[in-house]
Structures are given as structure tokens and as C-alpha cells.
Amino acid sequence: MQSFTTLTSKIIPLPNNDVDTDQIIPARYLKVTDKVGLAEGLFAGWRYLADGSPDPEFPINQERYQNAQILLTGDNFGCGSSREHAPWAMAGWGIRAVISTSFADIFRNNALKNGLLPIVVDDATHTSLFDLTEEVPLAAVDIDLASQTVSLPSGEKVFFEIDPFSKTCLIGGVDQLGYLLKQEDKIAAFEAARD
Amino acid sequence: MNQTIKPRTLFEKIWDSHLVHEEPGSPSVLYIDLHLVHEVTSPQAFSGLRAKGLQVRRTDRTVATMDHSTPTKELSLNIVDAMGARQLRQLQANCKDFGIHLYDLDDPLRGIVHIMGPELGLTQPGLTIVCGDSHTSTHGAFGALAFGIGTSEVEHVLATQSLLQYRPKTMRVDFEGELQPGVTAKDMILALIAKIGVGGGTGYVLEYAGSAVRNLSMEARMTLCNMSIEAGARAGMIAPDETTFEYLAGRQHAPQGADWDAAVERWRQLPSDPGAHYDAVITLDVSQLAPMVTYGTNPGMGVEIDQLVPTPAAQSDPARRAALEKALAYMDLEPGKSLHGHPVDVVFIGSCTNSRISDLRAAAALIKGHKVAEGVRLLVVPGSESIRRQAEAEGLDIIFRQAGGDWRFAGCSMCIAMNGDQLSPGQYAVSTSNRNFEGRQGAGGRTFLASPLTAAASAIAGKVTDPREYMIG
Numbered sequence A: 001m002q003s004f005t006t007l008t009s010k011i012i013p014l015p016n017n018d019v020d021t022d023q024i025i026p027a028r029y030l031k032v033t034d035k036v037g038l039a040e041g042l043f044a045g046w047r048y049l050a051d052g053s054p055d056p057e058f059p060i061n062q063e064r065y066q067n068a069q070i071l072l073t074g075d076n077f078g079c080g081s082s083r084e085h086a087p088w089a090m091a092g093w094g095i096r097a098v099i100s101t102s103f104a105d106i107f108r109n110n111a112l113k114n115g116l117l118p119i120v121v122d123d124a125t126h127t128s129l130f131d132l133t134e135e136v137p138l139a140a141v142d143i144d145l146a147s148q149t150v151s152l153p154s155g156e157k158v159f160f161e162i163d164p165f166s167k168t169c170l171i172g173g174v175d176q177l178g179y180l181l182k183q184e185d186k187i188a189a190f191e192a193a194r195d
Numbered sequence B: 001m002n003q004t005i006k007p008r009t010l011f012e013k014i015w016d017s018h019l020v021h022e023e024p025g026s027p028s029v030l031y032i033d034l035h036l037v038h039e040v041t042s043p044q045a046f047s048g049l050r051a052k053g054l055q056v057r058r059t060d061r062t063v064a065t066m067d068h069s070t071p072t073k074e075l076s077l078n079i080v081d082a083m084g085a086r087q088l089r090q091l092q093a094n095c096k097d098f099g100i101h102l103y104d105l106d107d108p109l110r111g112i113v114h115i116m117g118p119e120l121g122l123t124q125p126g127l128t129i130v131c132g133d134s135h136t137s138t139h140g141a142f143g144a145l146a147f148g149i150g151t152s153e154v155e156h157v158l159a160t161q162s163l164l165q166y167r168p169k170t171m172r173v174d175f176e177g178e179l180q181p182g183v184t185a186k187d188m189i190l191a192l193i194a195k196i197g198v199g200g201g202t203g204y205v206l207e208y209a210g211s212a213v214r215n216l217s218m219e220a221r222m223t224l225c226n227m228s229i230e231a232g233a234r235a236g237m238i239a240p241d242e243t244t245f246e247y248l249a250g251r252q253h254a255p256q257g258a259d260w261d262a263a264v265e266r267w268r269q270l271p272s273d274p275g276a277h278y279d280a281v282i283t284l285d286v287s288q289l290a291p292m293v294t295y296g297t298n299p300g301m302g303v304e305i306d307q308l309v310p311t312p313a314a315q316s317d318p319a320r321r322a323a324l325e326k327a328l329a330y331m332d333l334e335p336g337k338s339l340h341g342h343p344v345d346v347v348f349i350g351s352c353t354n355s356r357i358s359d360l361r362a363a364a365a366l367i368k369g370h371k372v373a374e375g376v377r378l379l380v381v382p383g384s385e386s387i388r389r390q391a392e393a394e395g396l397d398i399i400f401r402q403a404g405g406d407w408r409f410a411g412c413s414m415c416i417a418m419n420g421d422q423l424s425p426g427q428y429a430v431s432t433s434n435r436n437f438e439g440r441q442g443a444g445g446r447t448f449l450a451s452p453l454t455a456a457a458s459a460i461a462g463k464v465t466d467p468r469e470y471m472i473g
């Protein structure tokens, strides 16, 4: 897994609430057997016009966001299907952090295993970040995982929660499976006691 | 019962008995009893095992099926598109290489993963069950803790038979009252999601209780638990009771003989203790509930069939107003009007929500003697091959066919539209599946979620129709 320590980036605004994983990546892109090449399916239902050409209005198609790495979005991002193709497609496109007021449980779990940081902020911060993307579209914010803060251009620092385990894994770029494999003796003992 | 032990919920009892290890600062290590695998969310997990030189720890606790992109017209990989076929062949190879039992395309017991588990008796009370699929919540109907996971977690379970999990919160949902004729478990769950919203259950495991739940058959309970994820809850559960035991008795993988008696004795200890604590409790009176239908692009956007589609201007919250506007634009629906009578192009009866034999019987009973309306396509896809054979033995296929419907082999089909069964852009469907997300049933397609009865009535009438109109007398 790619490690996550700090990130400075512009913010791509996607104000929709309840963005489901079918929108993040539609099912027709799920026939792959690897994780590559999914970026072209990212938001495919919203990103392309009927003739298949990119919709110039849709944020990730806009020139100014081409190297942006932070997505700012509405409540309950990533609801619906458990497809890990959603964070794969986002990471494949270049997104490293998503900011919202809430995330669906499975999406959050999947994101954390792919070096994609889900950041929950309160309503006031959420609104002020959207205001920022309107007023100063190219303003960058700094994310520092070690101190769990997002620094705004105003100088304000916003603290966010993350569980210590996921934080350690993200900073170290460590696959969580490693921890589970180290519990082998305990798993074996558990099985021996009940099988 | 030992008086010093604090009363526990069904969820807590299962959680506690599956804890392998806990340490401060880390998630719990939770043991998984049953791991279900399908073609779409597993290939990268198997690749991960290969890259790390790992084996599947418990092939005896792992079962695979193919369901998402399988054809329903004939059971042959030759008619699957090249990428879909490659993915299905990859599953065959992975199961062979790692020693996992696969219910292959031609297996007479194959079906949608969440239909098969219960049908084969693999799903049992008290178990922890996972699958790389969010509708794993279905299995909670038996009093199991069952939830969907991502592909990284599929790899974790394949390698260690365990998962890293934080303890979720619990919410009890009491459905009280007796359902009116024509109103089903599908309507109950759509009503709950309309009430609490698609994020209302996030972070919770739901336990469904109350008189209306006790009165549901096992198949109806599965419908209820199936859509827990549509409320944002990873799991939904129902305490096991005589209905559960009766359903399981004699099934292929259920305990037999003396083992059965011992199992039932154990299972009787599972229901929540009196006084057990829930983080939230809500109650729905369903005695006056009408059939539900969704009008929007998430499962929370639903109303009783005679109610009006809400008006964006009446929404005070700007984000909700915007969401409603966007949804109605996609659906091309007028606010403030009833959906009742809205023309439909396609009716889909199928999916892990509503493709069990009782669903098909109910739909067939309503359709019998009628014709599908001119210009409407009815697609009926049983949830498993066993259900298909049972339905054919009862002549249900004939009823659907004589009405002008299409009767298929088992699979996910138009629920996810990966196998070619899909809506054309702009088409309206009444669907017994679980998701009305934009493009879910085919790019540009528009979905009204409803029960099998409502779907059947709508197929005959050619428009969204209250099934009770066909059920008088």
C-alpha cells in the first residue's frame, strides 16, 4: 500500500449527497481481474456525455483539477455496493483523500486499505470548504496525517479523527493483512478450542 | 442464567463468542465461520494470496458461486462477453488451485450467493458470515452476524479466516402490527429506509424485532435483512425461533440427528436477553402500511403507492432539495404527482431480495389468467437453480410464459445488469431488486423498487399499480 503522510492539493468539489459506489464506478467496469485501468470508469455515469465524450462541466474533467488529489463531497459518500473497485478507481485517477461529513462503513474500510484517506469534518468546516472551492477554486489545503489536521489557507487547522491502527498502517504504507498473519497462533488456538 | 452476567443482545452474543484477540489501539480480530465468494469481488484477493505465497486457511469454511455476470438465457460461458467470461474462468481456476468448492455454472445447486447459502443450510444461527458483497446482510435473517466486506478483506479471510473489525453500535427496529393483505416484507424494509434514510443505519447492526417480524416467514425475513445495507447498516439480524429451525431442518448442510438437537438447544440461547442494551431503538407501526414504491435514485426515496412524489421546493435543507431535484430530473418525474399509473417498460422479478419460491408463487398467483400489458417486457429470474426447478414443477414458469413473460435460468441478471440483461436508456422498470441508483439496471435506465406483488400487478397493467386492485375477494 502507498504510504500517506502529508498531502498538499487543490480540492475537487462534488457536492452531491449519498454518492453510491455504482456512481463511483458502474458495474460494467467490474469485469476486471486486476486493479489497473479503473480510472477511466471513475464517475462514468456523470463524467461522459451521451456520445461518450467527457462532459466539460464535470469537475474531474476540468483542466484546473487535473492534478488535484482531494475530493470534497456530500454526506454518506460511498454507500451501496461493497466494491473495492471504488477506491481503486479513485486512487487510480489520483485522488488520495476524500473529505465529507460521513462515509458509508464498507467504503471507509476499503479506502483505508488502499492509501486513500477518508476525512470526516463537521458541518461548519464542510460548508466553509465548499465556500473556499467557489471563492478561491485553486486554493490548496494541507493534510497532515501525523497530527490529524487539515490546514486551510486562512491558517485555521481542522482536526480529524482516525483510529490509531489505520493511521499507523497508512503512515507506514503497511498492508493490514500483516497484522492478522501475526495472530496465527491465536487463530489456531481459537480453532482448536471450538472445532 | 447467571445473575451477575449483564444481559446481552443477539449481536453481542455472537460477537463475543467470535473474538480471537483484542488489544488496545487495534481493531478486534473476529473469527469468520463461513466465507462466501463470487466472481466479481474475489480475483484480486486470490492474486494477493499468490503474490504473498499464501494458502486458503479453511477451504472447509469457504464456498464459491458464480452469479453476477452469468448468462440467464442458457447456461454457457460461450454467450458471455469476453471480459465476463475471463472473470468467470478466473474464478474456476482460483477455486481449483486453492481447493475451494465452486458451484459452477452447470451445477444444479448454483444460484445467487445469498439465496444459496440459506437454501443449502450453510447459513445457520450464531455464525459469523462474510462475503465480498454488501447484501451478505441477508443471512442475518437466521440470527447470524453477516456482513459485506471489500476485496482486501476477502483476502484477509481467505488467508486467516479472520477479520479486523471495530465493534459496531446496535439498533433495534421494532415492526409492530399485522400487515394488510398485499403488503410484504419488501414494503416494510422500504418503509424503514424511507424513514431513517440511506445513511440512517451507518455504524449500526440492526436487529429487527416486533410482532410483524415474528409473523414473517423465513423467506420474508431474508428480504427484510437483505436491504439493511440500503439503510447504511452493514448487518441486519433477526433472533432465531421455531420458524428458523423449521426452515433449516433437513437441509443439506444443517446438522442432522443428535447434532441437530444440540444445535437447536444452542440456538435457543441466542435471542437477546431481557433488558439488553441497544444504542438506539425505533418502532414502526406497519398495520396501516400500503405497498411501497421508490421514485428516486436511492432506496430511501420511497413512498406508499398512493402518496405523492415530494416537491423539492418544500424541502428546507438545501442539500436534500438539490438531491431531490437531481433525482427527479434523472427519473424524469413530476413532483407532487402520484407514481400510481406511471407507465413502465420493463418489469423485473428477481435478485437476492425477491427471487425465492414464495416471491415467485405470489407473483404468479397474481398474474395467473392475465396477460402482460402490450409493450411491457416481463423478466422473471429465479434466485437459484433449485428454485427454478421447484417453480417449474409447480408450473409457475408456464404462468409467466403464458402471460407473455420471459422465464430464465438463475443469476443476478437485471439487478446489476452485468450479463446483458439490462434496461435501455430512458426506460422505466418496476423491479423487485434492491437498488434504484442511476444506471444500476443499465446506463440511463430508471428503476422503481417494489415488491413482487406490485411488480406483477404493474406488469399486467403496464403502469405502476397497487397490487390490491388485483387481489379483491
Ligand code: SF4
Binding pocket: B067, B068, B112, B113, B114, B133, B135, B351, B352, B353, B411, B412, B415, B416, B433, B434
Ligand atoms: S442479486 Fe443484485 S444485489 Fe443481490 S448479489 Fe446479485 S447483484 Fe448483488
